[in-house]
Amino acid sequence: MTAFDLLRFRDWTDPVPPAAREVVSLPPDEERGRPPVLFVPGHRHGAAVFAEHWLPRTAGRGFPAHALTPRPGGDLRARAHDVVQTAAGLPRQTVLVGHGTGAAAVAQALGRYPARAAVLVAPVLGGWRRTVPPRPVGAPPVLVVGSPDDRVVAGKALDRAAAGYGEAPLMFPGMGHDMMLEDSWAEPIDAILDWLEKLVR
Amino acid sequence: MHDSPDPGDRRDAVCVVGAGASGLAAVKNLRELGFQVDCYERETAVGGAWNWRHDRSPMYAGTHLISSRPLTEFPDFPMPDSWPDYPHHSQVLSYLERYSAHFGLGEHIWFGMEVVSAVPLEAGGWEVTTRSIGGGSSRTSRYAALVVANGHNWDPRRPSIPGEFRGRVLHASAYKDPSLLRGRKVLVIGGGNTGCDIAVEAAQQAGQVWHSTRRGYWYAPKYLLGRPADQVNDRLLRWRLPLPARQWLYRRAVRLTTGDLTRFGLPEPDHQPYESHPIVNSQLPYYLGHGRITPVPDVTSFDGPEVELADGRRIEPDLVITATGYRPRFEFLDPGLLDADEHGRPDLHLHTFARKNPTLAVIGLVQPDAGVFPLAHWQSVAAARWLRLRQTDPARAAEVQRTESAKPLASWSRRRVVKTERHWFEVDHVDYLRSLESLLNEMEPVA
Numbered sequence: 178m179t180a181f182d183l184l185r186f187r188d189w190t191d192p193v194p195p196a197a198r199e200v201v202s203l204p205p206d207e208e209r210g211r212p213p214v215l216f217v218p219g220h221r222h223g224a225a226v227f228a229e230h231w232l233p234r235t236a237g238r239g240f241p242a243h244a245l246t247p248r249p250g251g252d253l254r255a256r257a258h259d260v261v262q263t264a265a266g267l268p269r270q271t272v273l274v275g276h277g278t279g280a281a282a283v284a285q286a287l288g289r290y291p292a293r294a295a296v297l298v299a300p301v302l303g304g305w306r307r308t309v310p311p312r313p314v315g316a317p318p319v320l321v322v323g324s325p326d327d328r329v330v331a332g333k334a335l336d337r338a339a340a341g342y343g344e345a346p347l348m349f350p351g352m353g354h355d356m357m358l359e360d361s362w363a364e365p366i367d368a369i370l371d372w373l374e375k376l377v378r
Numbered sequence: 379m380h381d382s383p384d385p386g387d388r389r390d391a392v393c394v395v396g397a398g399a400s401g402l403a404a405v406k407n408l409r410e411l412g413f414q415v416d417c418y419e420r421e422t423a424v425g426g427a428w429n430w431r432h433d434r435s436p437m438y439a440g441t442h443l444i445s446s447r448p449l450t451e452f453p454d455f456p457m458p459d460s461w462p463d464y465p466h467h468s469q470v471l472s473y474l475e476r477y478s479a480h481f482g483l484g485e486h487i488w489f490g491m492e493v494v495s496a497v498p499l500e501a502g503g504w505e506v507t508t509r510s511i512g513g514g515s516s517r518t519s520r521y522a523a524l525v526v527a528n529g530h531n532w533d534p535r536r537p538s539i540p541g542e543f544r545g546r547v548l549h550a551s552a553y554k555d556p557s558l559l560r561g562r563k564v565l566v567i568g569g570g571n572t573g574c575d576i577a578v579e580a581a582q583q584a585g586q587v588w589h590s591t592r593r594g595y596w597y598a599p600k601y602l603l604g605r606p607a608d609q610v611n612d613r614l615l616r617w618r619l620p621l622p623a624r625q626w627l628y629r630r631a632v633r634l635t636t637g638d639l640t641r642f643g644l645p646e647p648d649h650q651p652y653e654s655h656p657i658v659n660s661q662l663p664y665y666l667g668h669g670r671i672t673p674v675p676d677v678t679s680f681d682g683p684e685v686e687l688a689d690g691r692r693i694e695p696d697l698v699i700t701a702t703g704y705r706p707r708f709e710f711l712d713p714g715l716l717d718a719d720e721h722g723r724p725d726l727h728l729h730t731f732a733r734k735n736p737t738l739a740v741i742g743l744v745q746p747d748a749g750v751f752p753l754a755h756w757q758s759v760a761a762a763r764w765l766r767l768r769q770t771d772p773a774r775a776a777e778v779q780r781t782e783s784a785k786p787l788a789s790w791s792r793r794r795v796v797k798t799e800r801h802w803f804e805v806d807h808v809d810y811l812r813s814l815e816s817l818l819n820e821m822e823p824v825a
Contacts, residue, residue, distance in 0.1 A: 181818045183756055183811040185453065186616040190609045192448045195459040258459070265455050270481055291410060291454050314454050315410050 180312050182288065193258040196248040200263055201228050203236035203243075211377055212293040213241040213267045217260055219277025219301065220247075226276075226355070230362040238370050243267065247282060257285035264290050272373060277301050277329070277354065280338075284310035291315025294376055296369050298322045299330050299354050300338045310341065319344065320372055322365055324352040347372075386519045391416055392765065393506045393521040395493050395710070397483075398426015399474055400742030400754040401527035403452065406481045407758040408525070411766050416519070417483075418508050420492040424478045426529050428471045434532035436551045436572070436704070440579055441467040443749070444571055444658040446606035449807075450749030452477065453756075463606045493710045496524050498735055523737035523765050525758070530706040530743055535799070537567065537702050541680035550576060550701035558697070559583040565685060565693065567677055568701030569595050570800065574659040576699055581665035588674045588693055593796070594645035596628065599635045599660040607658065608748060615808045625651045642666040643673045654796045655804055656747050703800055706743065716740070723802050727782060728790055728813060730757045736768060736779065745800075748807035756814045763821050771823075778820050789813055 201224040205211065214235050216227040224244035235242035247259040260282050264271040270293040275283030280300030287295055288311025295317055302310060313319065321339035323346050325332050339346040349356065349365050356365050391414035394404045401417055402424060408415045421432045430437040443450055443464045450465075451457045455477050461469060478484055488508070494516065495507045504524045509516040534549040550572045556579045564584040566577045569591030577589040602610045614624050628651035640646055644666070647654075665671045675688040684692045706724065708716060716724035717733055724743070725733065732738035739761040742754040768775040790813035795801040 180822060181756075181759075181815055183453075183815045183818075184808065186612060189448050189612045190616060192609075193459070261456060262459055265480070266458065268476075268479060289454060289456075 182311065193255050196251070196255070196259070198248060198259050198263060199224055199246040201225070201232065201244045202241070203232050205236050205239045205241050207239055209239040211240045211373075212269050212272050213243060214272045214274060214373070215260070215264055215267065216242070216244040217256075217273065217275040217279035217283050218244070218246065219279045220256070221277070222279075222355075227357055229358075231357045231366045234363065234366050235370060238374075240272075240370070240373070241267075247279075253281060253285060256282040257289065260286035261290045264292065269293075272296070274298065274369065275300065276357065281310075287311065287313035287317065287319075289314065292317045294318045294320070294373060296320045296322060296372075297338060298356060298365065298369075299324065299327050300335070301330060302334070302338055313342075318376055320369065321346040322349070322356075322369065323347075324349045324354075324356065326351055327354045329354040384520075386517070388414065388416060388519050388521050390414060390522045390769075392523045392525055393418070393493075393496070393504060393519070394525045394527060395496075396426060396527040396529060397421075397424045397478075397487050397489075398527065398529050398742075399428065399751050400529070400758070401426065402474060402478055402483055403751065403754045404525045404527050404741050404758040404761070405483045405486055406477070407755070408762045408765075409481070409483070409486065411762045413762065413765070415486045416521070417487040418491045418493050418506075419487055419489050420511055422489045423475075424484075424487070425471045425474045427531050428467055428474055430467065430471070430554075434529070436531055437467045438550075438553050438576075439555045440575070443467075443470065444600070445749040446608050449608050449612070450751060452751050455480065464600060493528075495710050496526075497712075498715065498738070502737065504737065523739075525739050525741060525761060526708065526711070527741040527754075528708065530803070531704045533705050533707045535703045535705045537677070537700055539677055539680055541686075542682065543680035543685070543698065544683045545696040545698060547698045547700065550699055551704070553699055556580075556583045561585050562697045563695045564588070565590060565674075565677075565695035565698045566701060567698065568703070569593070569657070570655065570701060570703060571657055571659065572703075573701035574657055574662050576701055577671050578659065578661040578665055580699075581661075581668070581670035586695075587665075587671045588695060589671050590674045590677050590687070591644070592676050593649075594640070594647040595654060595657045596632060596647055596651045597636050597639065597657050597659055597662055598628075598632065600658055601660065602631055602635060611747075612808070621652065628652065636663050639663060639666065645675075649796050650794075652747075652806075653794050655745055655800060705799070706802075721799070723799075727785075728757070728760075728810075728817070729803055729805070730761065731764070731782075733783070736775075737765065739764075743803055744805050744810070745803045746805050746807040746810065753805075753807060753810060753814075756811060756818075760814055760817055760821075763818065767821050774821075778817075781820060782817060785813070 218226045223246035227244040232242045247256040272294045273283045273292045274296040276298040278301045280297040291314045319342035323335040335346040394417040397419035405417050446463045490511045491508045497505045504521045507518045534551045559580045563586040564580045565588045567590045580587040679686045718724045795804050
């Protein structure tokens with residue numbers, strides 16, 4: 178595979194079959210022409226994990242907010258397919274935010290869909306097989322967010338993930354792996370939304 | 379950077395001609411690399427040929443894709459996976475409208491504006507004259523580059539048949555609705571995909587149907603082994619089976635599905651599989667088998683109410699539909715810019731890049747054995763990266779030009795095809811994409 182990936186025999190001859198995908202959506206509090214944000218949970222969670230805090234906060238700051246539950250039991254390819262299908266179905270070029278193994282699905286999806294921007298939160302990329310994510314199409318800005326106290330993702334893995342996109346990770350000490358569920362859930366999402374606001378200004 | 383004093387000087391901006399599928403892909407991919415883009419579209423909406431409202435659209439009510447979804451969609455914007463294997467033309471239009479909206483392309487498109495001339499300037503760049511379709515004034519602007527995506531399936535190629543015909547003769551481009559066929563005696567001329575599709579519609583509607591073809595073709599079914607046939611074919615390409623082996627398998631597959639059509643009076647193909655544009659039609663053999671379509675040879679002349687055929691037979695249709703294709707037309711360009719020969723056949727590197735002018739590219743001028751959109755996408759990615767490389771690293775751009783121009787035609791163009799105008803732009807999508815991929819990799823910054 179080269180940097181461009183023109184020959185996609187697997188997708189041409191063996192396309193991922195369609196499946197039901199749950200999407201939870203919140204319209205922005207006021208329409209400011211901002212891009213939609215699509216949250217992708219890790220495989221232990223569903224869209225509900227974002228519905229309580231991060232989704233309303235995102236919509237409250239003027240971004241159309243969506244969270245996806247990828248198909249249950251799907252492999253990485255199927256989950257990335259679900260991310261791309263959902264993003265392409267939204268009205269405007271979408272920001273992808275993946276958490277945990279959801280970040281791996283987002284990293285794969287970035288090779289297929291030119292996201293407006295992407296955020297990998299406590300990313301679990303590749304795990305024991307260490308698959309190198311593809312080069313993102315359309316060169317979107319990519320932010321890696323994590324915590325040195327995350328017991329699932331080591332600091333080294335965060336550094337590696339961020340370096341893969343030419344950045345340093347944004348760290349929130351004291352937080353665990355499921356940042357969107359912690360008492361201090363607002364800090365990372367506000368930092369992410371600040372970063373997005375600067376981009377789309 | 380101060381504003382240029384001349385509003386007609388668009389400096390580094392790129393002019394794109396047409397907002398059909400190829401034009402939209404060009405606008406998106408140029409914007410993605412940071413270019414300013416002005417796209418001119420003579421219609422008042424996007425979609426080009428796929429927009430049945432457009433007077434140049436060849437769509438008719440029953441048009442469906444003949445390539446399946448995965449081989450038709452843009453590589454970075456899939457069609458919904460809930461759609462059928464072979465979507466209807468109205469779905470393709472809604473897909474293009476969503477693509478345009480999704481990437482915010484509309485704000486870069488001037489609708490209702492036609493490009494009347496594009497002239498290269500001594501100092502590099504282009505002088506583009508546009509005119510409002512509503513009969514308004516014309517305007518001249520200067521651009522750094524010109525990307526042409528005006529389509530090649532809108533200017534009907536009409537057969538020259540001697541004599542007068544008393545009935546109605548219609549080019550397939552003007553055929554819109556099967557009600558036209560109801561109860562008539564219809565002769566369909568042309569063995570391409572359109573001719574076969576219309577013959578099948580006529581078989582369902584008309585009182586009598588003759589289908590005139592010049593030669594035998596290889597008719598592939600839309601489904602093979604329960605999968606869309608192009609997806610099965612791409613498995614063979616994936617395994618890099620040599621052409622003779624693929625031809626043998628193709629013949630076997632046609633034998634087992636479509637069967638031997640010479641039984642119904644169709645001629646044997648005078649060429650091997652893969653040497654003509656693929657015909658994909660499952661229903662033609664079905665209606666031949668029902669006796670609803672009578673295959674006839676070439677038409678030699680009209681004679682009042684009658685049509686004379688090459689075998690001397692005379693038939694009396696009351697409606698003749700000529701599905702005889704389209705010719706490429708670039709009225710706003712000097713033919714020399716495209717190195718066009720006396721027949722109007724352009725000679726472009728990869729059917730895309732002008733050989734003498736580094737700031738001229740044509741998108742979508744290909745006839746692949748798959749959908750055009752993926753090829754148009756990668757062509758426009760390559761064109762955008764080429765224009766960028768010329769700005770950032772002229773020395774490397776010159777080097778890329780040297781390597782590329784040494785590449786033989788055969789490396790990216792279908793080598794053996796039936797020698798007709800129909801096959802001017804015939805390419806194998808896999809070989810063609812491999813050539814584009816090597817160009818894209820050559821243009822990558824040296825790590």
